[in-house]
Amino acid sequence: MTTPAAQTAPQPTESEGAQRRPSTLLSDVSIIIGGQGGDGTLTVVDLLGRYFRKRGLYVYTSRNVLSRIRGGHADASVRACRAPRASIKSKAELLLAFDQESIEIAKPELDADALVLFDSSVFKADFPNVLGFPFATLAGGQVGQPIYKNTAAYGAISVLMGFDEALTRQVIEERFKRRGAEALQKNLKALEIGRKAALENAAAIDRWSIADGEAHDLILMTGNQAAALGFVVGGGRFFAGYPITPATEIMEYLMRYFPSFHGVVRQGEDELASINMVIGAAYAGARAITSTSGPGLSLMTEGIGHAATAELGIVVVDCQRVGPSTGEPTRHEQSDLAHLAHLGHGEYPKFILSPGSVEDCFYLAADALNLAEKWRLPVILLLDQALSQNAATGPALDLDRVTVARPRHLTPEQLAHLETFKYYELTASGLSPFVPPGTPGVTSQVTGNEHDEWGHVSVNPVNRAKMMQKRMGKLVQARDDLPGPRYFGPADARVGLIGFGSTSGPILEALDWLEQEGIPAKYYQARTLFPVPEATLAPFLDSVDTAFVVEHNFTGQFARLIREEMPAYHAKLRSILKYDGFSFRAPELVEPVREAVHGTKR
Amino acid sequence: MVQSVKPTASTWCPGCGDFGVLAAAKKALVELKIPPHEAVLVGGIGCSGGIHNFLEINGLHALHGRLLAQAVAVKLANPKLTVIAAGGDGDGYAIGMGHFMHAFKKNVSILYLVMNNETYGLTKGQASPTSRVGYEGNVEQPFDAILTALSIPSGAYLARTFSGDPKTMTAVLSEAIQFNRDHRGYAFVEDLSPCVTYNDTFKEWREKVVNVEKLPGYDPTDRSAVFRLCLETMRDGKIPIGVMHRPPRVDGADANPLELKLLPDHVGPAEADIGIEANRVAYQKLLQSVA
Numbered sequence: 001m002t003t004p005a006a007q008t009a010p011q012p013t014e015s016e017g018a019q020r021r022p023s024t025l026l027s028d029v030s031i032i033i034g035g036q037g038g039d040g041t042l043t044v045v046d047l048l049g050r051y052f053r054k055r056g057l058y059v060y061t062s063r064n065v066l067s068r069i070r071g072g073h074a075d076a077s078v079r080a081c082r083a084p085r086a087s088i089k090s091k092a093e094l095l096l097a098f099d100q101e102s103i104e105i106a107k108p109e110l111d112a113d114a115l116v117l118f119d120s121s122v123f124k125a126d127f128p129n130v131l132g133f134p135f136a137t138l139a140g141g142q143v144g145q146p147i148y149k150n151t152a153a154y155g156a157i158s159v160l161m162g163f164d165e166a167l168t169r170q171v172i173e174e175r176f177k178r179r180g181a182e183a184l185q186k187n188l189k190a191l192e193i194g195r196k197a198a199l200e201n202a203a204a205i206d207r208w209s210i211a212d213g214e215a216h217d218l219i220l221m222t223g224n225q226a227a228a229l230g231f232v233v234g235g236g237r238f239f240a241g242y243p244i245t246p247a248t249e250i251m252e253y254l255m256r257y258f259p260s261f262h263g264v265v266r267q268g269e270d271e272l273a274s275i276n277m278v279i280g281a282a283y284a285g286a287r288a289i290t291s292t293s294g295p296g297l298s299l300m301t302e303g304i305g306h307a308a309t310a311e312l313g314i315v316v317v318d319c320q321r322v323g324p325s326t327g328e329p330t331r332h333e334q335s336d337l338a339h340l341a342h343l344g345h346g347e348y349p350k351f352i353l354s355p356g357s358v359e360d361c362f363y364l365a366a367d368a369l370n371l372a373e374k375w376r377l378p379v380i381l382l383l384d385q386a387l388s389q390n391a392a393t394g395p396a397l398d399l400d401r402v403t404v405a406r407p408r409h410l411t412p413e414q415l416a417h418l419e420t421f422k423y424y425e426l427t428a429s430g431l432s433p434f435v436p437p438g439t440p441g442v443t444s445q446v447t448g449n450e451h452d453e454w455g456h457v458s459v460n461p462v463n464r465a466k467m468m469q470k471r472m473g474k475l476v477q478a479r480d481d482l483p484g485p486r487y488f489g490p491a492d493a494r495v496g497l498i499g500f501g502s503t504s505g506p507i508l509e510a511l512d513w514l515e516q517e518g519i520p521a522k523y524y525q526a527r528t529l530f531p532v533p534e535a536t537l538a539p540f541l542d543s544v545d546t547a548f549v550v551e552h553n554f555t556g557q558f559a560r561l562i563r564e565e566m567p568a569y570h571a572k573l574r575s576i577l578k579y580d581g582f583s584f585r586a587p588e589l590v591e592p593v594r595e596a597v598h599g600t601k602r
Numbered sequence: 603m604v605q606s607v608k609p610t611a612s613t614w615c616p617g618c619g620d621f622g623v624l625a626a627a628k629k630a631l632v633e634l635k636i637p638p639h640e641a642v643l644v645g646g647i648g649c650s651g652g653i654h655n656f657l658e659i660n661g662l663h664a665l666h667g668r669l670l671a672q673a674v675a676v677k678l679a680n681p682k683l684t685v686i687a688a689g690g691d692g693d694g695y696a697i698g699m700g701h702f703m704h705a706f707k708k709n710v711s712i713l714y715l716v717m718n719n720e721t722y723g724l725t726k727g728q729a730s731p732t733s734r735v736g737y738e739g740n741v742e743q744p745f746d747a748i749l750t751a752l753s754i755p756s757g758a759y760l761a762r763t764f765s766g767d768p769k770t771m772t773a774v775l776s777e778a779i780q781f782n783r784d785h786r787g788y789a790f791v792e793d794l795s796p797c798v799t800y801n802d803t804f805k806e807w808r809e810k811v812v813n814v815e816k817l818p819g820y821d822p823t824d825r826s827a828v829f830r831l832c833l834e835t836m837r838d839g840k841i842p843i844g845v846m847h848r849p850p851r852v853d854g855a856d857a858n859p860l861e862l863k864l865l866p867d868h869v870g871p872a873e874a875d876i877g878i879e880a881n882r883v884a885y886q887k888l889l890q891s892v893a
Contacts, residue, residue: 221892229892233885235876238679260884262874264678264864268671269704276668280644280675283662284683286871288675306665397889404878421606436872437660437676438683442606443638445655447663454607456655457663 027082027211030089034075034102040150045076047154050171052080056213059220060086062390065330073101082213086392086505090585096153103127133197139190148190155194162209218393223361223383228253230365231289235404237263238288240277242270245329246385247319250291271296275303282312285436287369291317301344304378306448308348313372317381319388322581331581332385335553340380341530341561349474352380352530356504359394366402367483374407375474386502386583408434422453430473475531482528485536489522496544500526503550510589519597532565541569550576612656619795620650620717622765630775636684644673646689649724650717653688667697674710679872681861685712692722695731695745706756711782711859713789719797727800747792748846752829759789760847764811787859815844822848
C-alpha cells in the first residue's frame with residue numbers, strides 16, 4: 001500500500017537534528033537548490049557534487065524540473081554521505097532558494113531546523129531559519145552579470161559548511177576551465193564574492209562541518225551515460241531514436257562516442273522509423289540499439305514484435321516516466337513493466353533486464369547486446385527516470401568485466417563446411433547460425449511473416465507449431481544466460497524486499513534503518529524481470545515470511561508478474577507502491593515493514 | 603559450396619504488372635553484374651512487397667509501411683551492399699508516407715521502387731492514396747508521388763516507368779542502381795503497375811502515358827521545367843512518365859549522400875571489428891575521460 005510522506009520517520013542513530021549547534025559534524029548531508037528554470041540550480045548541484053567527491057564521500061543528485069526550456073520552478077538536490085547511498089535523503093539540512101516558491105515546494109523535504117539560504121536581492125524569505133545574501137546584486141555589480149549568483153551561492157555554502165578553501169576553488173577551476181579564461185575568471189570572482197559575504201556574517205561561518213569519507217576513485221555519472229558507455233564497449237555500433245525525456249541523453253552521448261568506432265547514430269523522423277532503422281541495421285549485422293520512453297515505446301511495439309518473429313536481435317532501452325500518454329515527462333515511475341512483459345500482439349520471446357545502479361547500467365547494456373545477438377530477439381533494458389537522470393557515485397567502470405561474444409556468427413571456415421545455410425534452422429539449442437548479408441556465396445530471406453527454415457513465407461500448420469516452439473523455447477533455454485539477481489542484507493532475515501531499478505538505492509538505505517531498529521531484512525535486487533527469474537526467486541521467497549515488492553506504479557506490476565508465474569507464493573507477497581512521480585525516501589519503506597513486523601496500526 | 607535460400611515461384615495473378623518489374627529488376631542486376639549476395643531487396647507488405655522472394659537476392663521483408671526505414675539502415679550499416687526497397691502505393695504513400703518524405707531528406711544511396719496500381723490489391727480492391735476520384739467510392743484527391751518528389755529540393759534520381767514498357771524500365775532501373783552504387787544518393791522510381799484483378803488499367807494507361815523526355819523543353823537537370831511538363835501532360839488527361847530528375851554530378855562534401863558523410867572511410871557499423879581487444883586502447887581512453 002502507498003504510504004504518505006514520512007512525517008513520523010525514524011531518524012538514523014547518527015542523527016544530528018536534535019542537538020544542532022555551531023559546527024555540527026555531518027556524515028550525511030542533503031542540500032536542495034531551488035529557483036526558476038535558468039537560475040543555474042543544476043550548476044550548483046554539480047559544483048557541490050564535485051567537491052564532496054573530492055572529500056571521499058558518496059554523492060547522489062536528483063533533479064525536479066518541468067518539461068520546458070526556461071522558467072517554471074526547478075529544483076535539484078545533492079546528498080553527500082560516508083555510506084554508499086544512492087537515494088534522496090528523507091530530510092535536507094540546507095535549502096538554497098532563489099525565490100519564495102522554492103521554499104514552499106521544498107518545505108516538506110526540509111529537516112525541522114533546516115536553514116534556508118536565500119538571495120536577498122530578489123525577495124525576503126519567509127521561513128523560521130533563514131540567512132540571506134544579495135547574490136544577484138553582488139554578482140551583477142562585481143562580476144557584471146547577475147547570473148553568476150549561483151557560483152556566489154556556492155561560495156557562501158562553502159563557508160557555511162566549512163569547506164576546504166583550496167579544494168572549493170579547485171572545483172571551480174575544473175568545472176569552468178573548458179569554457180575559456182573569461183568564464184573561469186568570472187566564476188572565480190563570483191566564488192570570492194559569495195565567500196566574502198558569508199565570512200562577514202558570524203552566523204554563517206562553519207555552521208556545519210562535513211566528515212571526510214573514504215570512498216576515493218569513484219566516478220559520478222547518470223544511468224543514461226553509463227548505459228551509453230556500455231553500448232560502446234559492448235559492440236553497439238548503430239543507434240536510431242527520437243528525442244524523448246528522459247531517454248534523450250543516451251542518443252546524445254552516443255552521438256559523441258560512436259563516430260570514433262565506425263558507429264552511426266540517426267535521429268529518426270519518429271519512433272516508427274527509429275525502431276525500423278534499428279531492425280534494418282541488426283539485419284545487416286550491426287549491434288543496434290534504440291532508446292525511448294513510454295509514448296515512444298507504444299509506437300515501437302509493432303517493430304519489437306517484428307524483430308522477435310524475424311529473429312533479429314535488437315536492444316530497446318525504456319527510460320520509464322509517468323504515463324500513460326504524455327503523462328509527466330520529467331517525473332519518475334516504473335509503470336511500463338506489465339506492458340513490456342506482454343508486449344504487442346501475438347506471442348513472442350523477449351528479455352527484460354533491469355540495472356539497479358548507475359554502474360550496473362554499463363554492464364547490463366553490454367550484456368543486453370550479447371544476449372540480443374546470440375538469441376536473436378528483442379532485449380529491453382529497463383531504466384527509470386531516477387536511474388536515467390540522477391547522478392550517483394560508483395566504482396570506476398571496469399572494461400575487464402565486459403565480454404563481447406558472437407557465438408552464432410559463422411566463420412568463413414565453418415561456412416565452407418556447411419552443406420546448407422538456413423537462416424531459421426531448427427536446432428536443439430533454439431539458436432540458428434548467422435552470417436550477415438554480403439557474405440560471399442550466401443543469400444538469406446528474413447521476414448516477419450511466419451516462415452520456414454529457409455525464410456520463405458509459410459502457413460503450413462506443422463511448420464507454424466515448430467517455429468512457435470523454436471522462438472518461445474528461447475525463454476526457457478536462455479535462463480542460465482540471463483543476469484542473476486544481487487542479494488543484500490543478512491541471509492537469515494525473515495523479512496524480504498524485492499525491487500528493481502532505482503528503488504535499489506532507497507531499499508538499501510531502508511535495510512540499514514531496519515537493522516538499527518532490530519528488524520533484520522534482506523533485499524533481492526532483480527536484474528532480469530522477464531522471464532520471471534523463478535530459479536532464484538523461489539529460494540529467496542522460501543527463506544522469508546514476508547516479501548515486500550517495492551515498485552513505482554499503482555498496480556504492483558512486478559508483484560503481479562511473480563504471482564502469475566509463481567502462484568504458490570501469492571500469500572507471502574506484499575506491495576509497497578508509490579506513483580506520485582517522486583522516488584521513494586527510506587522512511588516510506590521502513591514504515592510499512594515495521595508495521596507488518598510489529599503489527600502496529602496501519 | 604553451401605546451399606542457401608532459392609527464389610520461389612511468384613504468387614502474383616497472371617498478367618500482373620509486377621511481372622514487368624520483376625523481369626526488369628532481374629535484367630538490371632545481371633547487366634550491372636551484381637552478385638546476389640551483395641544485393642538486398644527490402645520488401646513492403648502488399649502483393650508487390652513479395653518480390654524479394656522471387657529474385658535470387660537477399661530479402662528482408664519489412665513491416666507494412668516501414669521498408670524505407672529498414673532499407674536506409676541496411677545501407678548505413680553496410681554501405682557496400684546494393685539496397686533496393688520495393689513495395690506498393692498503399693505501403694509507401696499511406697501508412698509509410700512519413701518515411702517517403704524523409705527519405706529525400708536523408709539522401710541515402712538506395713533505390714525505392716514503388717509499384718503503383720492505384721488500389722489495395724492484396725486486401726481485395728479498396729481505394730489507395732493514388733486512386734482516382736470515384737474508384738470504390740473514393741472522394742479524395744489522388745496523391746502524385748512524382749510531383750511531390752520534384753517539389754522537394756534534393757539530389758535524388760527520379761523516374762516514373764510503366765510495366766507495359768519493360769525495356770525502358772530496365773534502362774531506368776539500371777541507371778538508378780548504378781547511381782546508388784556510385785554513392786550519388788537516393789533514387790526513387792514509381793512504376794505504373796496495373797492490378798489485373800481489381801484495377802485493370804493496362805489498356806487505359808498504355809494509351810495515356812507520355813514520355814516527358816520527348817517533349818520540347820525537357821531537361822532532366824531542371825526540376826521546375828520537368829514539373830511544368832508533368833502538369834501540362836496531366837492537364838491534357840495524360841500520364842507523364844520518363845526520367846524526371848537526373849542530377850548533374852556535383853563534387854564536394856555537400857553532394858555526398860548520408861552514408862559517405864557518416865562513414866568517410868566506407869566502413870559501416872556492420873563491418874566494424876567490435877572485439878574488446880581490437881578497441882582496448884580507445885575504450886580505456888573513453889572510460890577514463892568520464893571518470
